[in-house]
Amino acid sequence: MNQTVRYILKSIVHTHGLAFSRSQRLCNAYLADLMPDFPAERRQLVAAVADGLPHKLLLTQTSQQRKELALQFGQAHSIPAPQALAAAETWFYALKDLTRPQQAPSWLTLTTYLGGVLTGVVILLVGSAIAFYKKLDEPLPRQQASKQITLSLPQPALSKLTLHPFPTPLPSSVALPQPQPLAQAPMQAKPTVDSPFLLSLASPQWTKLDTLDTERESIQSVLLQTQPLASFETPVRLAKPEPEPELKLESNSKSEPKAKPKLEPITQPKPQPALKAVSVAAQPPSTRLSSPPEKPIKQATPSTPTQVTAKTKTTPTTSAANRTEIKPLFTKTAQAMQTLVEQVLRLRKKQADRAAVIQLLNLTGDTFYRQQLTELEQQIKQLQLRLDHLSGSYTMQVAKLCSSSPTGWQNGKLSNGERDNHKIQQWVLQDWKQCQGLSSQQIKQQLLTHYQILP
């Protein structure tokens, strides 16, 4: 049947509803007025209405049923089968968009409905599981793309990080730094643990470490770049004591320093009034009061570490013993530094991830990225707390190392137990600053020289 007839019939049905298809007279009048150029089609359509074909078509489910109805209609009105089929199809086309009468739900419909519901539930479960178990440590591809942009920026501080994992103790000739910058630092607010050696949240160390490079994805890459330093650390940390040949000074390093900013050569300590003061301070008050000023210095300190170091200085055979005593401290300090650097790199990585997620969140406004951002911030907070603990531990190790060194005892505040947490932080920070321009070999040499473990 002509497509125009189909469209006209559909428009009439949509305008006047099903009532139009119930009245043969009305149908004839409308079709006569609106499709005067198709009298044959109009007659067939009106005949279909007279036969009640439109409503029968609405009750059918399959095309086969509609075909049977059309053939019956054609036989009843002496209309050829093709034309009867066309008339039935035209009526079905016009009526199919209207609301069908209520029908009993068939098994096919019910099965299709249940299948759709089950599919939706499965999709929801799988999506929820993926979202729940997805590790935030693994950045999304979009995050990676954004991160690459961030990380492509030059970060010159990386070399500084890799160069000073081992702070040199304070040289004896260097005066103790004044606590002025430390007093202005916000880290003095509240210590996070009870130990006096544990640092607070925002310490000068942390402020210094915050400028570290983040291009290194792991501590392994850092250690690979500082291979000379690693080769130096390994024998120190080993349980097997092979100290002497491994701890030899490697003066033929390829990376010679161009300049040593503010680093003065470590010199042997000289007897100074400060030594006396420290020794006196270490004595019991009664002893100090009763004994003369000269003798008690030598007599009152036989069991203190300062006395041991003094003996080491005076007796050449004590060098090996001193070196054996210092080695565990040195190993612990190296391990603490290594762990600290590792955590710093982790923190930098998390911060880079957070920046990427913030960019994605600003672009998309997606809830998923907001959740990721929240979790990242929690992880960063935990890492910062962890860094506080680690830096405190590292500071304590450095302090022990300094107190055990032949020159460290001259620093009365270190060896006398007046260990101010913030001052220690400042000392360590100053050590790091002094080591920034040095190569690992130079640091190693200074350490070995300072602790008198050179052969």
Place this chain on the structure above:
Amino acid sequence: MDSVFQENTSTLAIRQTAPVVNLIYLCDCSGSMAGSRIATVNTALNKALAELIEFSDVYPKLKFQMAVLRFANTATWHIPPSPVEQLRYSPLVDTSGLTALGAAYDLLADYLIQVEEQASKLALPPLPPILILFSDGMPTDDVATALAKLAAQPLAQTSLRLAIGIGDQVDTAVLQAWIQAWQQKQPSVPKATKLAARQLAIAGSTLEVCELVSVFTAEAIGRLLTETQP
């Protein structure tokens, strides 16, 4: 398109210094009247106008008015009631839409009410109008209500009506209702033998329609002259 020819019937002046013979043609202009059917109607109306002009010459004491009311989706005056001497027929050209025959009945009823009011002011009883309907007989609106309203008018009850079905798909029931709707209420209307026999005609050709219109118009005018003696 219907509104283009719409006229305000309230401004139609009916100044009857002489008895007025109103001839009103109701023309179906729906989509089913397209083509040769509307052409047949135009030919018949043009011929009727010419005959009315001749009648006005023969009967100078009578005033002949002709009007054409078209209906499709709505009903409008294609030619408002006007003296035939001043008329130039303009054919009906637009045939589209549905068949609002009920609307045409409404409009006609309103006009007859107006004519009756004018006549009452002049203290001159109006002559019964002559109403001729051209249609293929398939209205799509509510005809019954509008026909009842029309049948309630005194002038409609005394009117002389003719229905000419055009084409082979004429709904004779509609045309029959137009003729017989109020005959029961007006027994005083004389039954002209020839006229009554041809009040309803089905015409298939233009010639037939023209002949029907001419004969019916002539007989209706003769009847008015005989019975009313203006």
